[in-house]
Amino acid sequence: MKKEKNTNMWVGIVWNCPDMKLLLTTTLLFLLSASSLLHLLPLRPLSFFSTTCTTTTTTTTTSPPPPPLLDHPTIINNVTVLKRSFNTHGSASYLFIQMGAYRAGSNSFAVVGLGSKPLHVFSKPTFRCEWVGTHNGSSSSETVDGHKILPDWGYGRVYTVVVVNCTFNTSVGADGSGGSLIIHASDGGGSVERFPALVEAPGTVFDVGPPEFDFVYCGSPLYGNLSPQRVREWVAYHAKLFGERARVVVHDAGGVHREVMEVLKPWVELGLVTVQDVREQERFDGYYHNQFLIVNDCLHRYRFKAKWILFFDLDEYVYVPPKSTLRSVFAAMEDYAQFTIEQMPMSSKLCHSADAGRHVRKWGFEKLVYRDVKRGIRRDRKYAIQPQRAFATGVHMSQNIAGKTQHKTEGRIKYFHYHGTIANRREPCREFSNSTELAFEGSPYVFDDTLRSLAGSVKRFELKTIGPRLQRTRQ
Numbered sequence: 001m002k003k004e005k006n007t008n009m010w011v012g013i014v015w016n017c018p019d020m021k022l023l024l025t026t027t028l029l030f031l032l033s034a035s036s037l038l039h040l041l042p043l044r045p046l047s048f049f050s051t052t053c054t055t056t057t058t059t060t061t062t063s064p065p066p067p068p069l070l071d072h073p074t075i076i077n078n079v080t081v082l083k084r085s086f087n088t089h090g091s092a093s094y095l096f097i098q099m100g101a102y103r104a105g106s107n108s109f110a111v112v113g114l115g116s117k118p119l120h121v122f123s124k125p126t127f128r129c130e131w132v133g134t135h136n137g138s139s140s141s142e143t144v145d146g147h148k149i150l151p152d153w154g155y156g157r158v159y160t161v162v163v164v165n166c167t168f169n170t171s172v173g174a175d176g177s178g179g180s181l182i183i184h185a186s187d188g189g190g191s192v193e194r195f196p197a198l199v200e201a202p203g204t205v206f207d208v209g210p211p212e213f214d215f216v217y218c219g220s221p222l223y224g225n226l227s228p229q230r231v232r233e234w235v236a237y238h239a240k241l242f243g244e245r246a247r248v249v250v251h252d253a254g255g256v257h258r259e260v261m262e263v264l265k266p267w268v269e270l271g272l273v274t275v276q277d278v279r280e281q282e283r284f285d286g287y288y289h290n291q292f293l294i295v296n297d298c299l300h301r302y303r304f305k306a307k308w309i310l311f312f313d314l315d316e317y318v319y320v321p322p323k324s325t326l327r328s329v330f331a332a333m334e335d336y337a338q339f340t341i342e343q344m345p346m347s348s349k350l351c352h353s354a355d356a357g358r359h360v361r362k363w364g365f366e367k368l369v370y371r372d373v374k375r376g377i378r379r380d381r382k383y384a385i386q387p388q389r390a391f392a393t394g395v396h397m398s399q400n401i402a403g404k405t406q407h408k409t410e411g412r413i414k415y416f417h418y419h420g421t422i423a424n425r426r427e428p429c430r431e432f433s434n435s436t437e438l439a440f441e442g443s444p445y446v447f448d449d450t451l452r453s454l455a456g457s458v459k460r461f462e463l464k465t466i467g468p469r470l471q472r473t474r475q
Contacts, residue, residue, distance in 0.1 A: 149391060215242045222255030223253040338386065
């Protein structure tokens with residue numbers, strides 16, 4: 001009885017102890033689970049003492065870094081001096097970063113890229129051009145000095161834009177014999193990098209025919225959270241303005257997100273728009289997302305494909321008066337290598353009171369109808385160029401052309417600038433007015449419905465051309 005009483009007392013103590021009860025319950029559940037899993041294991045003998053484990057060891061042999069140069073005494077002119085050492089680690093910038101290389105003629109080429117700006121400012125880097133081809137079954141080589149052009153007007157940062165022009169004394173490879181353009185890039189201090197810039201396969205004949213396009217738009221790099229609706233409006237407007245023999249080149253530096261791509265997609269399918277992914281250039285610190293690099297590459301890429309190339313932005317709308325057409329205006333400019341276009345600065349906030357309450361459904365250039373008329377301000381101009389007459393180009397005009405420039409284009413062509421609207425995902429109308437003249441945020445404005453009057457025809461053109469697929473586009 002005493003033994004049974006002690007046993008019952010011990011069980012009671014254990015059961016009434018919460019910690020012990022939890023431990024026993026957990027242990028019991030574990031054993032039950034383990035017994036269930038044993039039925040699922042494959043039937044094979046188990047030996048905990050004869051299991052063979054194969055271990056593969058990979059040994060990577062790396063050469064140790066060279067020892068640093070040490071300071072040491074040396075004798076100069078019978079005087080003992082301490083020779084100091086300078087140990088280099090890494091590379092601050094690249095000598096040259098190639099984006100594209102293109103033929104500029106039967107005997108000339110253009111290589112477009114970035115170079116170290118400090119190197120070009122404080123040293124004398126050079127480029128040597130070599131054409132390695134075949135003639136009558138044997139290899140041949142010709143070498144000339146390259147002519148470098150720095151077209152970014154000093155705006156470069158860590159990198160500056162470099163266009164290398166290679167002009168040989170005779171025609172090279174234009175007959176379809178094939179060959180390679182080799183660039184020998186020197187840093188001006190004795191170091192030379194040799195790399196192939198362009199390779200032409202045998203059978204590639206250089207033959208300049210009529211341009212495929214009357215107009216090519218070379219856009220600056222797009223970045224940020226852009227408004228799909230503003231992009232939609234811009235493309236539809238200029239698709240109607242340019243006509244069928246045109247190409248719109250969009251450079252995506254991060255701004256062509258999914259919604260913007262949905263807007264561009266129908267026009268890409270029609271062949272009007274082409275999108276280039278240039279996001280990798282963000283690795284290289286140049287001016288404004290390497291804007292000068294992008295426009296120069298586009299110039300040379302479409303040199304023989306376009307009769308005219310236009311350079312302006314996606315918040316700018318080119319306009320010609322009703323009694324003329326874009327083709328008639330450009331035909332009158334054929335004697336000039338390039339011409340600039342006057343700016344009409346529009347408010348990105350002011351709308352007319354007549355649109356209040358229904359302004360959300362209207363397009364941007366339809367409801368932003370007030371123009372800034374402040375005097376004494378130099379307004380940026382944009383431009384168009386005949387690419388075969390240019391060696392390099394800029395953002396607002398080219399300084400490297402063969403021919404004349406026309407600036408007096410007032411009354412014949414202009415562009416309306418809705419600054420900042422392309423990057424605004426909110427409704428642009430912030431103030432409403434029914435005045436024809438007013439002062440707003442320190443600037444005088446006048447009512448200007450020039451583009452507003454074209455909105456209906458542009459909307460009908462879009463609907464007829466690509467259907468209703470973009471009707472639900474968001475801001």
